[in-house]
Amino acid sequence: GGWPNGERGPVNAGPVSAGPVSAGPVSAGLAGVYCALVTPLDGSGALDDAGLERLADRVVRGGVAGVCPAGSTGEGMRLSAEQRISLLRRVRALVPPGLTVIPSPSSTHPPATAEEIWAFAGEGADAVLVAPPASYRLADDDLFRFYDTLAEQSPLPIVMYHIPDLMGVGVPAKVAARLAGHPRIIGLKDSSRQFEYTEEVLYATAGTGFSVLTGSDTMLVATLLHGGTGAIAASANLVPDLGCAVYRAAARQDWEEAGRLQERLFHVVAAVRQAGGAAPGWKAALGLAGVCSPQPAPPAGPVTGPALDRLRERLAELEVLPAGTPAG
Numbered sequence: 001g002g003w004p005n006g007e008r009g010p011v012n013a014g015p016v017s018a019g020p021v022s023a024g025p026v027s028a029g030l031a032g033v034y035c036a037l038v039t040p041l042d043g044s045g046a047l048d049d050a051g052l053e054r055l056a057d058r059v060v061r062g063g064v065a066g067v068c069p070a071g072s073t074g075e076g077m078r079l080s081a082e083q084r085i086s087l088l089r090r091v092r093a094l095v096p097p098g099l100t101v102i103p104s105p106s107s108t109h110p111p112a113t114a115e116e117i118w119a120f121a122g123e124g125a126d127a128v129l130v131a132p133p134a135s136y137r138l139a140d141d142d143l144f145r146f147y148d149t150l151a152e153q154s155p156l157p158i159v160m161y162h163i164p165d166l167m168g169v170g171v172p173a174k175v176a177a178r179l180a181g182h183p184r185i186i187g188l189k190d191s192s193r194q195f196e197y198t199e200e201v202l203y204a205t206a207g208t209g210f211s212v213l214t215g216s217d218t219m220l221v222a223t224l225l226h227g228g229t230g231a232i233a234a235s236a237n238l239v240p241d242l243g244c245a246v247y248r249a250a251a252r253q254d255w256e257e258a259g260r261l262q263e264r265l266f267h268v269v270a271a272v273r274q275a276g277g278a279a280p281g282w283k284a285a286l287g288l289a290g291v292c293s294p295q296p297a298p299p300a301g302p303v304t305g306p307a308l309d310r311l312r313e314r315l316a317e318l319e320v321l322p323a324g325t326p327a328g
Contacts, residue, residue: 026100026127026157030187030211031229032065033220033243034102035236036073038282039087040292047087051292055237056094058291062240065230066100067091068129072163072191073234075279076104077134078297081112085119092124102159102232104129110146114153121155128154129189129232131161132171140175147175151184158184162201163191163215173197177204189232191215195222202227217243217269221262224250234278235269238285239320242268267318275311276303288312288325 037059040051059067069091070076070084079087088103095101103125105116110133117128130150132143151158160179164170171188179185190198193216202212206227214223217235220243224230233243242265249258272281280296284303287294288311294302303311315321 026186029209030213033230033236033247034066034068034232035059035064035240036071036232036234037067037069038237038279039074041295041297042293043295045298048293052090053094054291059236059240060095063244064236064240066102067095068102068232071104071129073279075297081116085123088120088125089123100126102127102129107131107133114150117154117156125156127157127159129159129161131163140172144175144178147179147185151182154184157186159186160188162188173200173204176201180205180208180210187211189213189215195219198223199226218266220246221250221258234282235265237282239268268320271311271314275307284308284311285315288321
């Protein structure tokens with residue numbers, strides 16, 4: 001069925017098959033550590049292409065299973081649809097052909113969301129990460145209808161995005177469980193930092209092939225231990241090898257090593273959160289590492305002054321940056 005106002009996305013969209021259009025890497029589910037990619041920008045708010053190239057090289061060499069541009073860490077809601085599509089095009093060109101790419105469309109206007117997903121499909125996306133429409137409360141049946149209708153129109157598999165603190169709306173576990181049976185709804189990213197919610201979704205979807213990934217880097221081991229399949233992690237911009245090492249240790253059931261690595265990852269994440277959290281903090285760290293500009297999307301400003309100095313010192317202590325790295 002279409003949206004209540006009769007809109008169905010692009011008129012040339014054509015029929016959608018019963019399963020994912022692509023038999024690519026996401027058809028068997030999502031597993032591993034994916035990078036919640038920052039969007040490098042220059043002082044004018046334009047894409048820092050050289051920075052993006054260095055960042056893409058860094059995360060690919062770090063061993064990530066895929067990249068997720070234009071999400072919350074990528075400040076996608078502060079970019080236009082044209083910028084998100086252009087960003088995806090550039091990312092797809094920079095990463096290896098077989099690497100999974102999962103961009104995020106805007107979800108505030110459902111017909112436009114459907115149209116943007118079709119544009120993403122045309123630029124080589126493997127799946128899409130879709131948050132609920134922001135701000136307004138939705139009854140469970142309304143939220144189910146949003147995702148179910150979108151999935152019926154989508155040429156790409158959908159990963160639901162539970163980030164209630166940012167969106168003002170979450171995906172209740174019982175709604176996620178209802179949607180887990182849809183052939184084009186393949187998983188959920190949980191960025192709530194509420195582990196009981198993570199458990200509830202894992203238990204409700206057990207045995208369905210539905211992928212549950214944490215968006216909280218600090219909860220990676222706990223999520224994997226309870227049956228989750230990985231993470232979509234902001235820390236993978238800065239220390240991709242560390243999160244991937246946590247995942248590999250857990251995969252071989254070396255929980256002692258996984259726990260040791262998780263503790264190190266926890267301290268890296270804590271240092272960035274103290275500096276500014278989210279995109280400004282991660283961009284500040286990447287700026288110190290010489291990867292890309294520290295400039296967030298307007299109207300946000302970069303991390304400066306004592307907060308930047310403390311971040312540099314802490315990342316040097318953690319051996320993420322060489323000792324003596326300048327703070328400017």
